[in-house]
Amino acid sequence: QSALTQPASVSGSPGQSITISCTGTSSDVGGYNYVSWYQQHPGKAPKLMIYEVSNRPSGVSNRFSGSKSGNTASLTISGLQAEDEADYYCSSYTSSSYVFGTGTKVTVL
Amino acid sequence: QITLKESGPTLVKPTQTLTLTCTFSGFSLSTSGVGVGWIRQPPGKALEWLALIYWNDDKRYSPSLKSRLTITKDTSKNQVVLTMTNMDPVDTATYYCAHATYYDILTGYYGGFGYWGQGTLVTVSS
Numbered sequence: 001q002s003a004l005t006q007p008a009s010v011s012g013s014p015g016q017s018i019t020i021s022c023t024g025t026s027s028d029v030g031g032y033n034y035v036s037w038y039q040q041h042p043g044k045a046p047k048l049m050i051y052e053v054s055n056r057p058s059g060v061s062n063r064f065s066g067s068k069s070g071n072t073a074s075l076t077i078s079g080l081q082a083e084d085e086a087d088y089y090c091s092s093y094t095s096s097s098y099v100f101g102t103g104t105k106v107t108v109l
Numbered sequence: 110q111i112t113l114k115e116s117g118p119t120l121v122k123p124t125q126t127l128t129l130t131c132t133f134s135g136f137s138l139s140t141s142g143v144g145v146g147w148i149r150q151p152p153g154k155a156l157e158w159l160a161l162i163y164w165n166d167d168k169r170y171s172p173s174l175k176s177r178l179t180i181t182k183d184t185s186k187n188q189v190v191l192t193m194t195n196m197d198p199v200d201t202a203t204y205y206c207a208h209a210t211y212y213d214i215l216t217g218y219y220g221g222f223g224y225w226g227q228g229t230l231v232t233v234s235s
Contacts, residue, residue: 098146
């Protein structure tokens with residue numbers, strides 16, 4: 001099982017919107033609606049931001065939204081803020097296991 | 110309030126077996142729908158899912174590491190233990206345990222890992 005593919009880095013200015021892609025296959029992202037997204041600040045544990053493609057856990061800002069089309073899932077951060085600068089990872093269920101993405105570093109310019 | 114904390118050795122030698130313990134509070138692994146997983150992250154690299162144990166003792170493993178991993182639970186102690194055999198320097202990583210959240214009773218899958226421990230760094234070196 002291979003890691004899901006994410007862009008290494010994405011950047012944007014404060015207030016802008018950015019989108020991070022997560023590309024898999026029909027055996028993972030495309031086959032199940034169990035895609036989740038995690039935010040990780042340096043030296044910290046990951047934080048769940050989106051589950052089941054587009055659902056936000058309680059307490060997560062509505063500036064974060066998720067979607068999926070075919071084998072690619074996406075995380076959009078709108079109204080980018082300095083505190084959003086972090087690493088982001090997608091994850092998907094796949095055939096009795098889970099797989100994470102390669103990770104994307106988000107930089108707020 | 111759900112909390113998890115990993116414990117175990119910080120340094121292991123190549124070929125040794127690693128045993129990590131996840132001690133949690135705020136939930137019970139005897140409750141239907143509850144699961145605990147292990148995820149690791151080599152320094153500067155991406156997250157890697159390792160294993161998951163369900164409340165009913167069902168277990169799932171990463172296909173690439175399945176032969177080396179064993180996950181068990183001790184419900185009375187609120188603990189989950191992960192063992193990994195034949196450790197190698199490439200296994201150097203921060204190991205996290207996490208509460209598997211948003212269980213879908215129809216499919217048996219979890220929506221995500223909603224609560225994480227602080228992680229424990231394990232270095233493999235002679």
